[in-house]
Amino acid sequence: MDVLGASNYTINGNIRTAVAGNTETTIAGAKRNLEKSGTGTLTLNGTNYFENGIILSGGRIIAETAKSVDVGAASAVTMTNFSTLEFSTVAGTTETYDKLITGDNGDLEKTGGGTLTLSATNIPYAVIIL
Numbered sequence: 001m002d003v004l005g006a007s008n009y010t011i012n013g014n015i016r017t018a019v020a021g022n023t024e025t026t027i028a029g030a031k032r033n034l035e036k037s038g039t040g041t042l043t044l045n046g047t048n049y050f051e052n053g054i055i056l057s058g059g060r061i062i063a064e065t066a067k068s069v070d071v072g073a074a075s076a077v078t079m080t081n082f083s084t085l086e087f088s089t090v091a092g093t094t095e096t097y098d099k100l101i102t103g104d105n106g107d108l109e110k111t112g113g114g115t116l117t118l119s120a121t122n123i124p125y126a127v128i129i130l
Helices: none
Strands: 009-011 034-036 041-044 048-050 054-056 060-063 076-079 083-089 094-097 100-103 106-112 115-118 127-129
Touching: 054 083, 076 083, 076 106, 083 094, 083 115
Parallel strands: 009 041, 034 054, 041 060, 054 076, 060 083, 076 100, 083 106, 094 115, 106 127
Antiparallel strands: none
């Protein structure tokens, strides 16, 4: 799935790109990863799984829950080109993200009144809490 350009997108519902032809796959012929570029914002709600990872090379991805940006065990969220991954947490909740976040430059933000725990090893980013 490629998201290009400066537009803003919201995906409600579940995206599962683990197995081609799986009945849970909602995107036909998916690459089993998510690539987001351009200056726009992509908001992901619900439970989504990108087996081969997420490449964020521009703009912003807002994850409404930690499960919104779930990636395979051998994959990561890779950020480049001053892109931003934002976890939006709800007051009174605790979210845990246990996947690797990597890249050469990007921002990791936590917004909302909830708690976010980053538990993967080698996370090279400091969290900006807004």
